[in-house]
Amino acid sequence: MNNDRQEAGMSRAIVGTSTPQVTAREKVMGRAQYAGDIKLPGMLHAKVLRSPHPHARIVRIDTAAARALPGVKLVATGYDVPARHWGPHRKEQRILACGVVRHVGEEVAAVVAVSEEIARDALDLVRVEYELLPALLTPAAALAAGAPEIHAGTGNIGHEMRIERGDVEAAFAACAAVYEATYDMHSQYPGYLEPMASVAAQDGNGRLTVWASTQSVFLARARLAEALDRPVSTIRVVQATTGGGFGAKIVEENNSLICAFLASRLERPVRLVNNRLEDFQGARASVPMQVWLRMGLSAEGVILAKDVRITAECGAYSGLAGDVMHVTAMRSDNMHRVQNVRSHAVLAYTNNPPRGAFRGFGGQQMQFPLNCHLTVLAGMLGIDPIEVHKRNAIGAGETSVHGWKISSTGMAECLDMTRRAIGWDEKRAAPRGTGTRRRGVGIAAAMHVSGNRTLGNWDGSTILLKMNEDGRVMLQTSECDMGQGANTMLSQICAQELGIPLSHVTVMAPDTDTAPFCLGSLASRVTIISGNAVLRAAREARQKLLALAAEKLGVQAQQLVIADGRIAVPGQPDKSATLAEIARLHIFRHGGEGIHVRATYDAPTVMHDADYYGNVAPAHSFAAQAVEVEVDTCTGQVTVIDSFVADDCGKAINPLAVHGQTHGATVQAIGWALYEHLQYEDGRLMNGNFADYTMPTADAVPMLRTDVVESNDPNGPYGAKGASETAILPGAAAIANAVFDAVGVRIQSLPITPEKVLAGLRALRETEAAHA
Template sequence: MTADLNRGKEPMTAGFRGKAPTPVDVTREVPTPTRELPVTGLPSGRVLPPPIGSAVERIDAAEKVSGEAVYAGDVRLPRMLHGAVLRSPHASARVVRIDTSRAERLPGVHAVITGADTARIRWGAFRPDLYPLAIGRVRYVGDEVAAVAATDAETARRAAELISVEYEVLPAVLGLDEALAEGAPLVHDDAPGNVAHEFAFDRGGADEWFARSDVIVEGVWQSARQWHGSIETIGCTAEWSRDRVTLWVNTQTPFLARQRYATALGLPTRSVRVIQTEVGGGFGGKSGDDNTSVICAILARRAGRPVQLLNTREEEFLASRPRTPMRCRVRLGFTSDGLVTAKDLDLIADNGAYTGKSQAVLGAATVRHDALFAYRAVRARSRLVYTNLVPTGAFRGFGNPSADWAVGQAWDLAAARLGIEMPDLLLLNAVEEGGVSLHNHRIGSCELKQCIRKAATAIGWYEKRSNPTPHRGFAMGVSVHVSGRRSFGDYDGSSAIVRLTEDGRAVVITGEGEIGTGARTTLAQIAAAELGLAVADVTVTRPDTDLTTHALGALASRVTYVAGNAVKRAAAQACERLLAAASRQLGRPASELRVEDGLVHAPPALGEDVPVRLPVGVVVRAELYRPNGEPVVGLGSFDNPSEFPDGVRYGNESGAYNFAAEAAEVEVDPATGAVTVLELAAVVDCGTVLNPPLAEGQVEGAIAQGIGMALTERFDWAGGAPTRPNFVDYKLPTSQIMPRLHVEFADSYEPTGPFGAKGVGEIALDPVASIVASAVADAVGVRVHELPITAEKIFWGIRSATDRRDGDRR
């Protein structure tokens, strides 16, 4: 459609405050975007101290490769028993009767529990809807019904099979359309229409801006459940001491998990202690939303002995919380010269049987990507829908990948309709530093345009597009993510204690933890840089809710930015106190002293030629062993400079946003529909790269999960459950299908971050599925609208297009 864009309307800067991504006076001539890479970097005069920016070896590497690291399944306690869970075979049923007598008589069995043995309290991160064990009703295949503790895992599993349960099978809703149909059976009686959560907004007047648009594109895209596929399954060991339970758990969020477990157990928080074991991969799946630890604690209390409960791989597929699948209808408007005007999103998310964190996932998917561009209006309606399927929850990217899968392809359609190369269209509309989105996302450091240019160069976009190869296609996408987000109360902070020891080391006491990303190493680097010590002389504690400072844990790409700032401040205070102590001991002003290489340095005294160098440990020991001596410690805290978004997701949810641009080249075999991703370039703006190999590993791993989401990860379903819940049918991406990768980082510096750093852990996953799909469409003209992108879908798409062409010729 065509419209007079200046007929008495307000300027097109409406709805975007601060420094807009591009001037948006539609009367001007839009220049062709330049393709030169901007040169940014550190603020003038700022130098990064060692070991920041160095390839420091992981501080946990030796114990992991030697087998010394203690994972959830490695915990051993005296008299420890092993647990097993009996799960529902039905998607929806009433529990009529449970007979545990045969299981109780089996030799080696020490405890059998059902819902009657629990506190009968519903729990959950946002919507309490989950019992530890079924109370009267089961709601999905895999729902926990009873549990057993025995001398070994095999006996426990055999005993669980001996439990007899009489069910009254009820009608189930096994898809979004079924769940939303009028008169559909309710998964939960307190959720009319099976809607667990919904919200809507119209910011800027979408209808008006669509009316003023020259080009409108729209489509519907469906994502799928994606399982985390961690190398280690979820597990817990529980031990009671009188009325208090200690849980050794491979959780990403020890303090948040403790609060939820206490609620489910009907205990005050003080009665629960959580110690984080090593975590063999989390990706959001070990956020403490499942029942494993709660059941383990109840078994241990009933048995009077420690109990260990570990998911089997099959149980991981039935009882963990995979990615929330979404159906997204996207509508975008543009002017004829490529300026975006409006976006309309109708999003329906499959919650599964219980909520977990899917409510927050829905919110992120609805609004976060709007921080990428200068939309003049955005409108959305979002619904989270209960079904009788596996509950869903947090997965790396937290809603962004599902949204990018849909919105990114709509942008690709627009580029084709407008006749503008995708990098140029993105550059024309991309946010810049100082931008403020319609949701009040306030953009600080931002090198998105640099990322776009570098990704285009790395993939050879313009050269290859000028010399096309048959059945090869290209696509580009962008994403934005947070460096921490206010989700749990009006707080997204962290705290840390740094203690200098009399042997010259530093101990960083923090509850943030490590889930395989290298977080403890980067925190050690930050402390070492601030203290003037070697990384080898810095120890970072493991989370223990009794012994470490409070922390929210590994979520929302927050640890480097939020916890890093807290550690930096604690280390700075410890260093200040160290220099004050050295000043007293040397009789020199603290301003003349510095710490480097584990030594306190002072210039030569008056009349002397030799500078003074005192080992840090000597200074600390002297400060301790004196009248009224004191330890040399520092306490630091940092709260993300952000806002708690309101019920319709308005608010600056993070203090620092990270960005990425990715481009892919694919080849499609037209005879079979098989897709090969040949090359993929990813350029990330994460501020200062504290440890390049760790950052590169995060980007590469995220891309691998994105390719799995795009191409391979799926199950056949029957009766509301995967037919074979194991890795035989659920195919994770392997090295055989990984493309040639080009991983780069933008020259960037975040003033509010520790030494200029922002988050990096999640963002590279976000655009992958979208750009693979768009590249396939570019290669053979078939656009897949439902994940995963299989050869079969492409084959029939090609066949359908061929049949239409043949019909037209006839």
């Protein structure tokens, strides 16, 4: 039996079956073509000179020696690029810095040469004279009275928001337990395997093509058009194979802009690939925040009031950091039935590198404080923290305090599953050890959106489905697969609906010239939004096939079924035809044409109003995580020895991919909580490589255990919703809660380092001695 027949025999169970990614073979065999692998005739190579200062005026740039170096074709500075500024919201960046640099690593000049080595040598010949300016390296310094402005007229505030619902003070007065604390959370580098890379080429008609590692080809095209000051239709963006994004490759990287500008100037192909240090300096790491949180519960453990003050740091440019802070300020309110909430959030400009989107998009910056808080408050009331979560968990059919309509939720089921898996009740009841190594357990829960109507009044996706004459299908979409398995999910839905093997579906690479407009991979939207679009397209194609097959076979369409690549009347072998036969017949007849279907799905949501009230997402994912840690009281080292995550993904279209995404998110959360920390000295990054920037490796994490809860969302394809971001949210709090359970030390600033644990133990001993 050949491979196609083997797949065909399983076609009825494609959705819900663990399936290797359709892109996996090319990747593991080394045949996948990433942007850095692209080679074009006459291609040149670019390198970028970056600022060594956090804040300085550019007095003079001497490029003469660099231009004279044999093999150099172009040296460009900020005075050569278009004067138009770009940015997701505030228009404040240039392709290359002009006049002023505002952070270490800002792009000052670019060199193009016949080889990367010559371009790198030419960078050493560019002479830049700087006049140093005062550098504001903390939000406190930037927001202090009289501080110099990084951007004129801003007061160093990139964004500010206030929300208040209910009567917060009256609710606090009615509380049986109130707790307040301040939490400090650092910035995390996205850590993708493939650093940013772009290749650009302009043809004889002046059309510019850019091959890029991106999460959204259309958002990338819009940004290129804005920065280059040219019509979008003169630009084509093609997504190359993308080796991870985690938010940092949405709309904020500068690599593709520089590459595109250089190619347009030279009218020759140009390649620009960041090395790892350049990527550390140029990528948008997550937004660091300080969160002051005050919460109050009734004697029964019901959340009555929540008050939040947030100071976030966007660095030198605001980018998407304001949107991230928006999520931190309000999203977690929607997972519980709280009715009295108040948030005040301020985003500060500093002379640190810009911050931006990161997996979880600001959710973890509130889930860490919130889950730590709820564990403390539960202890004050003598209630199990799992019970506190369950008593307050919002239910399906309810509307949250901010107007979010919850169509499905598996939060209670996630908590119960996690409780059993970790042995929560037994381990909580066991006596705590008194030896050098002590163990404790902690738990946390979280929610995330699946889709988000905030970029504009559209959160949709369009799919073009074409069936070839052999009955195989091509799908055209500009939703991006950045390694999370989007192409596999789309192929599974299409194959399921059309009764064909998975191998008979090909998802084309996103290309703005040929694919329909889509927003791309962000806000965990691809499964629910584009999944619904391909479901509609496949069902329309199915109806076309059934109608023509019914005419050919002389039966009613409702008598026919499609399975294993054939259309047939069950039990009547003579009343059947292959999909290929019907696909050809659809063309070769009077008035015939190929089977081409276009389908669009726009989520049934509404944009929030000026007071941030509105149902912005069609579905919401939930997760819970429990961990067991071991704390060495001599060294302060914290080791995660067990972890279990329950992930409510609605319906697991591909359980293998869901587990993989959950594992990856869990490891990133462990890294943020315990290991990763960007170290700066006077605004200069000191650990911009994987040797010095400590990320968790296989020996630093336990055997990761996960399972799914299928709440079957009514808005999702087959009930599915997002499954790539929620699992990153509870990890840090679960670890912090477990450390407290083990040794009685509450760590409220990340990462949880041995030094902080030892300091906490010392303070605990001093307190105990003072009360002895």
